[in-house]
Amino acid sequence: MKTLSTLLFLLLFSTHISGEIYSQKAETLFQRALAHYNQDNLSDARDRFIELIEQHPPNQRTSAARFMLAKSHYKLKAYDQALTAAIALQHYYPRSRYISETDLIIGDCYFHQHQIYNAATQYARVLTSRADIRTKARAADRLSQLSGSEKLPDSEVENLKTDFNRAIIDEAIAFGKAHWHIKLDDLEKGNKYLTLFLDHHPNGQFAVLARQILISSSQPTPEPGPQKARYKIGVIAPLDTPSGEDLRNGITLARDRNPLASHDQVELILEDSAGDPIRAARAVQRLVEERDVLAIIGALTSAVTTPIATMLSAQKVPLVAPTASDDGIASLSPYIFQVNATPGAQGRRIAEHAVNKQGLRTLASLASRDDYGQSIAREFATRAEDLGAEVLIQEWYEPGTTDYRRQFERIRIAGLALQAPDDLASAIDSLILGNIRVAPPPPVVVDPDTVQLEVVEALDGILIAGGAEDILLIAPQFHSALVSSQVLGSDGWNHDEVARDGGNYVDGAIFVAKYYDQSHLESVQNFVNAYRSRFGKEQNIVAALGYDAMLSILHGINAGGTTRDRLREHLETLTDIPGATGQISFGKGHRENAWMYMLTIRNGRIEPYQK
Structure with a gap:
């Protein structure tokens, strides 16, 4: 047996x-x-x-x-x-x-x-x-x-x-x-x-x-954008998709709710990319050369945003990317701004919280082996070690994996290596007793099938970065691995189904997220209510990021950004602007809006983390 x-x-x-x-x-x-x-x-x-x-x-x-x-x-x-x-x-x-x-x-x-x-x-x-x-x-x-x-x-x-x-x-x-x-x-x-x-x-x-x-x-259909507007803003997105519609709604709502201080009109010129980089590139050419836009908002995905960012950099036209999240897009040029949080920014933010706020010193990570997971885990480790913590081990899994036991076994081994070995107690007893001889107890026969695994307590925290479906599979397997650590996460945890279906396995996890529509911030609730009233449906993160992209440009124009170069200069100085996602901040050399929420899961609900 x-x-x-x-x-x-x-x-x-x-x-x-x-x-x-x-x-x-x-x-x-x-x-x-x-x-x-x-x-x-x-x-x-x-x-x-x-x-x-x-x-x-x-x-x-x-x-x-x-x-x-x-x-x-x-x-x-x-x-x-x-x-x-x-x-x-x-x-x-x-x-x-x-x-x-x-x-x-x-x-x-x-x-x-x-x-x-x-x-x-x-x-x-x-x-x-x-x-x-x-x-x-x-x-x-x-x-x-x-x-x-x-x-x-x-x-x-x-x-x-x-x-x-x-x-x-x-x-x-x-x-x-x-x-x-x-x-x-x-x-x-x-x-x-x-x-x-x-x-x-x-x-x-x-x-x-x-x-x-x-x-x-019961509300009248809103009038189309002004035809003889002083400022023209291009929008590139797959307009016939649900996400494209959400993005457009968010942008339009921001324009209509935030008139310029000068009372000048802003026209939105919409171009359908259909998710195709080539169509998006042609749209850029039309918007810049034929429509003389002040700036462009777009596109929806990083795969389409990156090539048009390169084009607009050469033409010195500001691009505000609302939803693209790949690391490095904003670094292509001083004219490129990212509203969404990149995976790298998430990794740095959760590391700062873990070390500075939680006081965690020994860490590990498990992340998906794709650009998203690798970026989060890499930046998490770098920032945590810069702050004085030690990342003992970083484990990876291929997207689509369902069995994570091997990864957790290696994490257990790394954690157990920090714990005091069993013979340390014997050595201490020897020092205390000196030359006194004590007969050892008789051996006890142990059935290996009944031996309980030792709980790993030497790891202070573990980052688990992946998608919502992955997390629902990983969380119970982590619980079975008997590693007593604070669970940390990325925005993949910010889904109602994770909190609802994960049960006790996800309770207490702390994670970063770009958007939280239950936030008590006034600007967030104003957006949520206005979106529902205007469009008769609930908002989402795509609509909120579109809103903040447009809001950024409007603030830049109000500050004096009436030309492309001056708009770029003023976008770089935006600080703590209340928006639909929370706050908007850019800076020279930091054109990623890295503001994020710190959230946790308690009793099946996502809520702001409060220590």
């Missing part, structure tokens, strides 16, 4: 767990495929997504490629192939962020194949899942259109209520029927039915969304 247990133990630790890897080739291919999709070159997009899936090992883009392949097939009306691709995604990636969206695609495919009850079942599955409320609203819209029709008779609706949840299905159908009038621009009837819906379901899962839609539909 002992031998079998030992063999199983060794087997578990020696087994290679094949996880996804980071592949730059796959990333490039995915971005090209996505650009084709956004330009409605669906056949080319489909072929490149297939190439990525079939010819590259599992990587950071495989699940997204499978999802986009299903969407490409669907838009090409190849419903059988779309269904196959969607089901394959759910089979290979059951924890993918795209699962709920995939359920919608499967339902839509069934609908076009005239399998109506199967379609309705998929929509009901979304309604009872953990999908976000907007995705559930889309499922409700679809189910309400089927309900009561000849295609889905009352008897089958009753079956859905029995199989899933009667209250959820009833509410979804009622909401969908009311919402449908809004989608048809029949605002009078839509508002009437939404009001009736709220009377019957005041605390339902769609109640908040219904109120937001009522507020939004």
Whole structure:
């Protein structure tokens, strides 16, 4: 029995767990495929997504490629192939962020194949899942259109209520029927039915969304930007994507809520990059040469922002990058400013907190082996050691890893090396007793299968840097490793699902984050409320960063930045400007806005850290 247990133990630790890897080739291919999709070159997009899936090992883009392949097939009306691709995604990636969206695609495919009850079942599955409320609203819209029709008779609706949840299905159908009038621009009837819906379901899962839609539909549509404005600001983003819309909303809201002291008008000139660096480069050329913009805000991703930053540096046009987070973008030129926190800045900030505020002296780290994780861990170690701490060990994992026991075993070994060995107590006893001989106790037979691992107490803190899905896998395995350390983290911890689903394993972790919409800062709450009132939905970090990018430019103009060179000079002097994310500060040689929150998790909720 002992031998079998030992063999199983060794087997578990020696087994290679094949996880996804980071592949730059796959990333490039995915971005090209996505650009084709956004330009409605669906056949080319489909072929490149297939190439990525079939010819590259599992990587950071495989699940997204499978999802986009299903969407490409669907838009090409190849419903059988779309269904196959969607089901394959759910089979290979059951924890993918795209699962709920995939359920919608499967339902839509069934609908076009005239399998109506199967379609309705998929929509009901979304309604009872953990999908976000907007995705559930889309499922409700679809189910309400089927309900009561000849295609889905009352008897089958009753079956859905029995199989899933009667209250959820009833509410979804009622909401969908009311919402449908809004989608048809029949605002009078839509508002009437939404009001009736709220009377019957005041605390339902769609109640908040219904109120937001009522507020939004009762407000006049905002006028477009001024046509004869003194200042022109270019915006480059994938405008037809949800993130592109959020960014544009944040920028527009900042412009409209913060008029210039001179009362001059500011025009926003929007250019759609479709996530393609080449289209973004052409947009830069048009904005600079034809529209004579004062500055540009963009783009959404670091992969698109970096090449346009290089172009604008040569043309000496200020670029305020709202969301790009790669290290080094701002260092390309004095004309480049980053509003988002870079991974390196996160690493330095959490190190300063750990050493200066927590008094931690012996540290370790576990981070993903990609640009994000390597940058955070590298800067964490450098800054911590500059402050007098010691980083004993840095461990890494490939993106997609699910088993972290080997990494934690090496961290345990490093920690145990600092703890007093067992023979130290014997040596001390020998000094105390002198030449007195004490007979040793008789040996005790110990079953190795029952021996408890020694708790590692010599490590003061450990940085765990990765994405939300990684953290939910790492946290319980760290707990099992019996390392008693303060857990530190990056912005990957700043997700409600980490706090909610991580349970006791994540409780007490301290981490940095760029955005916290529950902040008590007045500027943050003003933004949150204004965004909800203006757009009828909740804000997010992309909208907040867009707001702060525009706000930075407006402050620069108010300070005298009426030309490109003078705007650059004044942007470099911005200090502690209250914004949507918190505070905005730049400086000469420090054109990254490194202001961040220090947060923690307590009882399943994210909250500001207070010692």
